[in-house]
Amino acid sequence: MGAAVDPSLVTDEASEAFKVFALNWDSVTAFLACETQWRVIAGSSALIWTGFDYSSVDVVLRRFDFAPAIFADLQVMELAALAVFAGASA
Numbered sequence: 405m406g407a408a409v410d411p412s413l414v415t416d417e418a419s420e421a422f423k424v425f426a427l428n429w430d431s432v433t434a435f436l437a438c439e440t441q442w443r444v445i446a447g448s449s450a451l452i453w454t455g456f457d458y459s460s461v462d463v464v465l466r467r468f469d470f471a472p473a474i475f476a477d478l479q480v481m482e483l484a485a486l487a488v489f490a491g492a493s494a
Contacts, residue, residue, distance in 0.1 A: 431477035434470045438478065453489040456482050 424432050441460040445452040456478070465474060 428477075430470060431474055431481070434465060434468070434474045435478055435481045437468055438464050453486055455486060 438456060438461050441457050441464060443454045443457050445454060461475075461478065465472075465478075
């Protein structure tokens with residue numbers, strides 16, 4: 405995809421469930437810190453995730469002192485998660 409990756413940023417520990425590049429670590433950590441900030445609608449037969457509650461996400465990002473640019477990464481991960489949630493309920 406055209407991204408240059410410094411090989412020293414990649415770890416190879418067998419005990420890890422998945423790899424996260426060091427340059428993405430703050431974004432993944434922020435996403436996990438926001439795991440309780442989803443807006444969910446209880447339907448008659450399923451839960452429907454509509455996305456993050458952005459006002460709550462803002463509080464999390466400020467409290468943990470994440471860089472403002474992390475928010476854009478969260479939105480990318482949010483869209484990917486919503487696609488997974490939609491597929492799981494179908």
